[in-house]
Amino acid sequence: MNFVVDPDKILKYLLNLQHRTGASKAKFFLARGFSTDRPDEMIAALTRHPLEAVLKGTNPDPEGRKLVYECFIRFPDRSTTCIRTVWMEAADTSYTRLISAYPF
Numbered sequence: 001m002n003f004v005v006d007p008d009k010i011l012k013y014l015l016n017l018q019h020r021t022g023a024s025k026a027k028f029f030l031a032r033g034f035s036t037d038r039p040d041e042m043i044a045a046l047t048r049h050p051l052e053a054v055l056k057g058t059n060p061d062p063e064g065r066k067l068v069y070e071c072f073i074r075f076p077d078r079s080t081t082c083i084r085t086v087w088m089e090a091a092d093t094s095y096t097r098l099i100s101a102y103p104f
Contacts, residue, residue: 002095003050003087005043009098011036025102033076041076046101049073049085056084064090066099 013022015036034042053069067087072080086099
């Protein structure tokens, strides 16, 4: 499977302290060393997550199928924490795109 993370998902959502629903996620990820100055670092970590984590569930969706992965990710501050990533495997594309990531 080809996992893809849009840089806008990082900069405008997951690391955006001003985003209505992303601000709490941004606080979490920024506190562990991710930075808007180095979005590629977070993209790489999140792209690795489904390859190293456990697939916890799949859900049909009008766009295709949602995949939920859970557990550890290594942060720039060298800590490891369990997170959940949610991906969309669209029927009409050759890749699976990140929808969200958050601690749980």
